[in-house]
Amino acid sequence: MATALASESIAVASDVPPKMKAWVYDDYGPVSVLRADDGVLVPEVEDQQVLVKVVAAALNPVDFKRRQGMFKSADSALPTVPGYDVAGIVIKVGSQVKNFKEGDEVYGDINENAIETAYEGLERAGFSAGKSILVLGGAGGVGSLVIQIAKHVFGASRVAATSSTRKLELLKSLGVDLPIDYTKENFEDLPEKFDVVYDSVGQGDKALKAVKEGGRVVGIWGALSPPGFVFVLTSNGAMLTKLNPFIEEGKIKPLVDPKGPFPFSQVIEAFTYLESGRATGKVVIYPIP
Structure with missing residues (x-):
């Protein structure tokens, strides 16, 4: 309490x-x-x-x-x-x-909690080692944690993320392989598609255009059509216990x-x-x- x-x-x-x-x-x-x-x-x-x-x-x-x-x-x-x-x-x-x-x-x-939102969204999307992900809003509180958890906990093969121009270097420092400047590029028009798109900013319709066939779109705001879904977090202390070693080792940094x-x-x-x-x-x- x-x-x-x-x-x-x-x-x-x-x-x-x-x-x-x-x-x-x-x-x-x-x-x-x-x-x-x-x-x-x-x-x-x-x-x-x-x-x-x-x-x-x-x-x-x-x-x-x-x-x-x-x-x-x-x-x-x-x-x-x-x-x-x-x-x-x-x-x-x-x-x-x-x-x-x-x-x-x-x-x-x-x-x-933001870190629980990040983890649970990935888990519900069936994300696993070797899969690729696009994070919309990668420099935000949730997005920045999604990047790190996808890479260090789940073992993502490739991480892309969107941000403004001035935050692209930050995305790289978090481990992003493909930083996307949303002020200059439309991520939904890129030829590369992703196994999971994690939408932390409410761009569901565009997110659906960036996912591979058979992939999933995770949203935390607004409405999403299949294969997208919006979830309501259920706070879980056991999840934090699972993630805590990664935080203490510095693999995941707030x-x-x-x-x-x-x-x-x-x-x-x-x-x-x-x-x-x-x-x-x-x-x-x-x-x-």
Whole structure:
């Protein structure tokens, strides 16, 4: 249990205060609906939960899409504290928790996670060693991880990815064999086709034109016709356990936007930057006091 864009001045479980600072919104809309609140209740820890003191958090496009009301039919009741990706310290554990203890440094996601999105999409597409992949939005938070996981975990034979001109060198540094400048080339018109196209930016119709016969298109936004599919992530701790050795060995590296990190007081500025479409990788909020 954690609240991504919230702050708790906590050292040990016995020192857990009843309230914390957080960024919240009471209605759906633009970035201006966000407000800082010093009186958000610290959640109670149930038997199979842990309470995490959040030290850093990351913003994803899903955060502002949710704030804009795109998922209101299935969303929890307002007011909402935004944010999913967190890193922090366990400061309280439920009576049935066996794998964590107070003081453990942890990372994860309170609902869904970019690295899990990357991995699960590849797994559901039947991706495997020796196959080729095209990643749309390769310099983004999800896309950059798809590239690395496809190459180092699944053993891709060839990785292509799209980005703007200024991010092509970044794609190469991530291991991309064929960087595609979407400002100059239409990836869907290239003669080369791919076993899997991973669409992290919502270009489903074009993505279908770039896949081989018998291949799959994975999408995380919008609608897709067969052989494409859109999936809703189900957060899974076992998946992170499987990927963690690759992270610790440095084979998979989170891509953090160089404009950050943004301090906790500048969450509105961080959202504004993310929504501009100029971000590279993760937009991080740090430190969270």
